[in-house]
Amino acid sequence: MDGNKLVLETERLLLRPHTLADAPVMAALVNNRKIAAMTGTIPHPYPDGAAEAFIEQAQSALADGTGFTLAIVRRSDSAFMGNIGLRPNQHHAAEIGYWLGEIYWGKGYATEAAQRMIRFAFEDLALHRVFASHFAINTASGRVMQKVGMTYEGTMRQHIYKWGEFHDLVYYGILVNEQTS
């Protein structure tokens, strides 16, 4: 499979490979203190050139099949809204992660994207397990995990230090035989 041709569709969304043309919109959306505050890896302010570097890395991982990071695009107007990624490991499991620009929160887009990505993981990649983690303060992300049928598996206490505070990290997982959609 040429991962850079991978396109997943849902009712309202396209999950498609990034192009460098996405970089300005991505940088504008992700350069948001509220997003950075609830993720382990997104810095704030978001540095110049970081979106381009992220996209190039995503494209190369897609090309060699080591990672599947896609742009979340709204079909009705082709708006770039955020990212979703799946990173398989040698145990036939993959971690899923996602973020949406703040103006796109609260509409079920993350749930719709994650649901599709999980189906891709089980049906196309033949994986056994998909898991995800979120900062305990990010309850919206936890709700997404619940809505896509993931099961709460535990909380690593004070696992992440960010901006002067320790954050509990909450884990969810779903196994191939637990898929509902």
Next chain:
Amino acid sequence: MSKILETDRLMLRPPRRSDAPVFYRLINDPQIAANTLGIPYPFSYEQALSYIQDQLDRINTGEYRAFALALKPENQFIGYARLALREDHQRAELAYWLGKAYWNNGYTSEAVACLVDYGFQRLHLNRIYALCFADNTGSARVMQKAGLVYEGTWREDVLKNGVYKDVMFYGISRDRYETASR
């Protein structure tokens, strides 16, 4: 960087290349492999050498505080333990194994209690955590005795010998450690 810690019955000292023969004899064991996430069986002498070298490299970079567990008074090598540091999060992951001939004597608990104290008191960590297979009740007991609290189970997370195995995680943070120590 080369620290030596001591308990009633054990010396915890940095691993050495000269540990390789006895290290190999103990680690090349299907029951060690069955109970650890990352140790295969069979385990060759060359793998033992490169395992030890890897520990030494990671000690040098500061990523690991790694220790051979040596039984007093002869200080023979009986097992291994390490803290994998993530200084940016002020935490460490603890991992350990003990040669089968030495099981059920409380040696691992003794070493782990020492490393938990070392992590909080000397390394000033905020959190220490450890993983074990859900069917490894011996390891879970070691964690509980050292004050680590059960935090959850990643279901069917690790493929080992053709079976997807549940992985439990246990942890202790500084607040709990200090409350328990008072």
